[in-house]
Amino acid sequence: MIQPKTIALIITTGILVSLPHFLNPYWVDVLNNIGIYAILGLSLNIIVGHTGLFNLGHASFYAVGAYTAAILNTKYQIPILWLIPVCGLSAGLFAMIIARPIIHLRGDYLCIVTIGVNEIVRIALINNVFGLTGGSNGIFGIDRPNVFGMTIRTPMEFYYLILVFGAVTIFLFRQLEYSRFGRALNYLREDETAAEGSGINTAHYKLAAFVVGAVWAGMVGNIYAAKMTIISPESFAFWESVIIFAIVILGGSGSIPGVILGAVLIVGLPELFRDLASARMFFFGAAMVAMMIFRTQGILPPRPRQYALPQNHASEEGGK
């Protein structure tokens, strides 16, 4: 007997795989952007949604990954997709160095520091730090990615690349959610003191959450650099971090389907408002406030976890 869940999964996969064949390249590109932001959202979800750390500077990790890819690719002609692990590693290392001394800061203090790091990274990129980042023009001439001898060029080809990457992300993050590590992060979010009392090394886990989120954002940075072939500091400004943050909170922090839906709404809605031209962000802001007021937990909040109790225990306590 096939489970309903499996059927739903097969149908969703079928729709996602065939979707770009029914759309023109413009909308396929919109879907690609949604995909990139969804994966970024999922990576921030580890930090904000699961651990409850207030990170409004996620674009800085994304930037480190994208610039690592761009610099190594243009200077040493290393194929861009090979650089994915290197990008993840560099972003993770950056996050570890940055977060180590500040990880003990409380909520809003951490928030302003992450904003500050984001701004410092952007300013460093503009000022052409070490003569590597190309200043405010950024880096151009990044190679197209190559998979098994096939160069990925059109939006539809990128669609499948992002789809595969997204599927891997969802699978791994789902495993993470139900692991000991994921439970520890959630405990930390709910009650830090109690978590510490139960033997969870809070500083260690917070740092780990930051690094995991940053590694993933760095790898997305690689895909972004490959897709755009040009990157510049303005693509990684504070505004970008706000969008990723809004995707997580608005979609439903801590919930994978929620974050994906958040990306669809935050990236997709302004496309629908395209006809309104300059008034589009006006309505976007209003929509953000309205959505938060009507769905304060996000659109798809995570369902409370259910653990099966042993039979005799359940009858004694009478269930919940």
Next chain:
Amino acid sequence: MEQFLQQLTNGLAVGSIYALIALGYTMVYGVLKLINFAHSELVTLGAYLGLTLLTSFALTDRMGPLLGILLLAVMVMGLIALVGAMLDRVAYRPLRQSPRLSAVVSALGASIFLQNTIMLIYGARFLNYPHDILPKMTIHMMGIDVPLVRILILFVSLVMMGGLFFFIQKTRIGTAIRAAAIDQGAAKLMGIDVNRVVLLVFLVGPALGGAAGLMLGLYYGQINFTMGWSYGLKAFTAAILGGIGNIPGAMLGGLLLGVIEAMGATYISFAWKDAIAFLVLILILIVRPTGLLGERVAEKV
């Protein structure tokens, strides 16, 4: 030495504007534990409304520069206070009982909304304040020539901050605000109408922010619909630097940040000006995790 003193006065003038904006952040934070990201847009709105009122009523021509600007400031502060109260009513009040991060996203949404409202009304181009509002005087002191506008900004800001400090520390209403900031539940039990305290905070904070916007327009002469976010971010940094929720902390943080930034831009690198401010913030927070004057909050068990 002369350059040092020039930069010191410049830093103090800009810093006092930061401090005024920071007070808006810190007061709201103190009572609601909410970062009001839309506050920076109220500053921008203050600058634009100031320009509109200035040119449409020709206040300074009729009443002389000082009295005209004083009246202008009162009008701008009043209007921005109303906008601030409306902002709270529409965007924050429905979210009082919800998770804090939801309110933050609502604040970010309100910020986008207000910024684009200003853009749709006034256009995306830079607008100029008239050059001849304040007499182009300089005052000779300590061996340097200090522009009059700098001294006025510093003086007026200090008066406002002093007034606020007196209001918060010495009056009954101020005591109610402090009580609500410490423990809302207990404040309610003591007969304090917390909703009115919140309303008051959303009137006073934005009024100071509006005044700061007007000062920015007068000091730099050019305004743009995106100007608020950079000053707002600096002011928020200042509030954190001093210890958020702490009113003297915001004043100290603002002045300090203004001076650090002016000195950093002159003696280290102009291109890295903004980065220096944040770097100093991070270094201070590493040493003092709750800011300069922030209280060490004990972990609740």
